[in-house]
Amino acid sequence: TGYGEANSHNQHSRWYAHELDPTLPNPPDGTLAGGPNSSIQDPYAQSKLTGCVGQFCYIDDIQSWSTNETAVNWNAALAWMASFAADQG
Numbered sequence: 155t156g157y158g159e160a161n162s163h164n165q166h167s168r169w170y171a172h173e174l175d176p177t178l179p180n181p182p183d184g185t186l187a188g189g190p191n192s193s194i195q196d197p198y199a200q201s202k203l204t205g206c207v208g209q210f211c212y213i214d215d216i217q218s219w220s221t222n223e224t225a226v227n228w229n230a231a232l233a234w235m236a237s238f239a240a241d242q243g
Contacts, residue, residue: 156183162214166223173216186232187222197221 155162164173170181190212192201198217203210212221232239 155181155185155187162187162222164214164216164222166216170224171216180222184232185190186228187224188228189221191221191236193220 155165158173165181165185167181168177169178170185171178172180185226190209191199192208193207194200194202194206194211196217196219198215199213199220202215202218203221214222216222
């Protein structure tokens with residue numbers, strides 16, 4: 155979130171659920187979502203992404219947990235890579 159021309163704002167999260175409840179915040183800049191998933195397992199993605207191909211199987215909606223979830227398993231890898239890159243300095 156927060157980086158690039160078309161960044162995500164509505165990641166699937168129980169903490170950052172602004173899309174569903176305006177009193178809650180959006181995910182902070184730098185949070186990583188799982189990303190495109192051609193299996194489109196959740197009902198919301200299935201209703202919007204039927205027939206999508208590879209990297210186009212993504213939707214920035216809080217209801218799409220199969221493409222747009224922010225979770226420790228995605229963000230831990232991002233933190234590790236950022237730390238590794240910083241140590242190369």
